[in-house]
Amino acid sequence: MRILHIITRMDGGGSAVNTLLSATAQQQAGHQTCLAFGSSGESEMSETEREQLAGRMQTFCEAGGETVVLPSLVRQPGWADFAAYWQMRQLIARGFDVVHTHTSKAGTLGRLAAWGRARVVVHTPHGHIFHGYFGKLKTSLFIGIERFLVAISQALIALTQAERDDHLALGVGRIEQWRVIPSGVDVKEIQRRIMVWREDHPDVQQWDAVSVGRLVPVKGMERLIRAWVRVCEMKPDARLAVVGDGEEREKLEKMCDESGIANNVYFAGWSDPVPYFAASRCFALLSHNEGMGRVVVEAMAAGLPCVVSDVCGLKELVTSDCGVAMDAEDTNAVAAALLYDWPDDMHIACVERAEAYSVDVMVQALQDLYDGLLNGA
Numbered sequence: 001m002r003i004l005h006i007i008t009r010m011d012g013g014g015s016a017v018n019t020l021l022s023a024t025a026q027q028q029a030g031h032q033t034c035l036a037f038g039s040s041g042e043s044e045m046s047e048t049e050r051e052q053l054a055g056r057m058q059t060f061c062e063a064g065g066e067t068v069v070l071p072s073l074v075r076q077p078g079w080a081d082f083a084a085y086w087q088m089r090q091l092i093a094r095g096f097d098v099v100h101t102h103t104s105k106a107g108t109l110g111r112l113a114a115w116g117r118a119r120v121v122v123h124t125p126h127g128h129i130f131h132g133y134f135g136k137l138k139t140s141l142f143i144g145i146e147r148f149l150v151a152i153s154q155a156l157i158a159l160t161q162a163e164r165d166d167h168l169a170l171g172v173g174r175i176e177q178w179r180v181i182p183s184g185v186d187v188k189e190i191q192r193r194i195m196v197w198r199e200d201h202p203d204v205q206q207w208d209a210v211s212v213g214r215l216v217p218v219k220g221m222e223r224l225i226r227a228w229v230r231v232c233e234m235k236p237d238a239r240l241a242v243v244g245d246g247e248e249r250e251k252l253e254k255m256c257d258e259s260g261i262a263n264n265v266y267f268a269g270w271s272d273p274v275p276y277f278a279a280s281r282c283f284a285l286l287s288h289n290e291g292m293g294r295v296v297v298e299a300m301a302a303g304l305p306c307v308v309s310d311v312c313g314l315k316e317l318v319t320s321d322c323g324v325a326m327d328a329e330d331t332n333a334v335a336a337a338l339l340y341d342w343p344d345d346m347h348i349a350c351v352e353r354a355e356a357y358s359v360d361v362m363v364q365a366l367q368d369l370y371d372g373l374l375n376g377a
Contacts, residue, residue, distance in 0.1 A: 015183075092117050098120045108145060125157075249267060
């Protein structure tokens with residue numbers, strides 16, 4: 001099978017990692033896989049992120065996968081979109097059995113370019129941009145575009161049932177077009193690395209909670225800081241690790257300074273999250289919008305109970321046996337959850353929950369979907 005994946009940019013984000021893992025596994029399974037993406041110049045990746053991405057790309061290429069950089073494919077709308085469209089058309093003209101687009105911009109241009117030129121067109125939004133990103137007018141425009149583009153898509157993939165239902169409620173696609181295929185996480189590798197770290201650092205627990213993500217408004221980090229102020233009132237020596245970076249870092253650090261908790265919050269920047277998982281008692285992610293939350297699965301693979309906002313995929317992912325999904329605007333309730341005395345055996349349920357979202361499960365589901373579409377099922 002010849003498979004083309006198109007994504008707006010290739011970086012350390014969940015959608016990019018998901019796409020690259022899928023393409024690599026498909027190439028290793030004997031398919032001819034091509035991965036096309038825009039320039040990574042827009043991505044403010046740390047050196048650690050770049051190294052991790054380079055390693056994943058090397059694995060893909062060593063398996064025989066092909067990469068194509070589309071220099072005109074950028075996130076912001078503009079005249080470059082016309083050039084990106086033509087670059088995609090030329091690429092698709094080489095002939096692929098499946099054209100699988102990912103994320104909003106690549107999903108729009110890629111599906112238009114594949115219209116009438118590909119046997120099967122599949123699209124994965126990786127969440128959506130209908131809440132927490134833009135104003136009402138621009139959001140309405142994006143919804144209209146998505147409603148139009150479903151006619152070009154033989155299948156649409158949601159990472160969670162909640163994401164699928166959000167799209168259906170807005171009239172994006174028919175229920176028979178949607179498949180729910182969670183984003184795959186290399187659970188076994190995370191567990192191996194956690195075990196190695198804990199063997200080297202026995203009896204170390206440095207953090208009461210850890211959070212991982214881009215420091216941008218949609219990730220809701222300001223809500224976590226407000227809750228941590230309450231946590232510190234009840235436990236003055238409480239320590240929070242925030243792994244990630246972005247435009248809001250200075251604002252968040254200022255919030256900590258002004259609230260008197262600067263010594264209780266450590267901003268790690270873009271670092272390997274595994275050591276922080278291994279030395280923490282729970283994980284927190286209070287996003288305003290989240291497609292699925294790969295990092296939550298990674299935290300559960302490390303055995304961490306998770307405190308998350310009750311939005312989209314997060315409320316489906318985190319069940320009561322592995323944490324809590326809650327109203328993240330209720331600062332006192334979030335603080336209480338972050339200090340909750342989790343049952344000793346909850347880490348077992350967390351690991352079991354994570355295993356349902358493994359890379360193997362995702363790749364097999366994609367294979368079944370492609371086969372069914374190509375065979376006219």
